[in-house]
Amino acid sequence: MSEVRVGLVIEDDQDIRELVRVVLSQAGFDVHTASTGSAGVTSARELNPDVITLDLGLPDIDGFEVARQIRKSSDAYIIMLTARAEELDTLMGLEAGGDDYLTKPFRPRELRARVEAMMRRPRTSSDSKSVAEEVDPEVSHNGLAVSAGSRTAVLNGTELKLTRTEFDLLLALLETGRIVRTKADLARRLRNEPYDVGSYVSDADERAVEVHMGNLRKKLGDSIQAPRWLETVRGVGYRLAPSNN
């Protein structure tokens, strides 16, 4: 199996761009860089990277719009890098299609840890065994057909364009059915940790899960009041909505 992983760094600050490039190189990536949003969108389309780090404050297009445009053609893991510590920015970044975020200044080892946690999560059927073994390879629930093997979700004959984070959250609910998953549990799941290790989950991590769930709900066309798939258990988390047949 060819195992060249491609990273793309979209960052206008030369020092930070170089720092991130070095971190990704050391993590084993073939790294490309772009210093503007439009160049980043083009590179993302051409290179099909596995991981993208995306600065929110770019000279031409802002990072939110860059993320939206990249998402039209890419399922890369997108880590937003923001100089603005305001939580609203990070949540907007996740809403626009980011998987994770780091606030500048960040420690190189923290970035590396995030990237490596992301890469432990499966991308293709060949490396998805950690997930696939926990759920039937093909599951159907209220008309939504999900394949853990090929990582596809098909609704009314149309394949949904889910990010990997959204797909992993959907799969997590399908695995446990009517058992409620807490936001902390789902945040750990996104780090590919077993949900009983009890590692630290911040409020921001939990709110990130809410944002990803909101995005997923939109793509499914699901309803909060009468859900077919994503049932919110207020103050706790989420579970799979009841089967209606």
Ligand code: CA
């Ligand atoms: Ca910048």
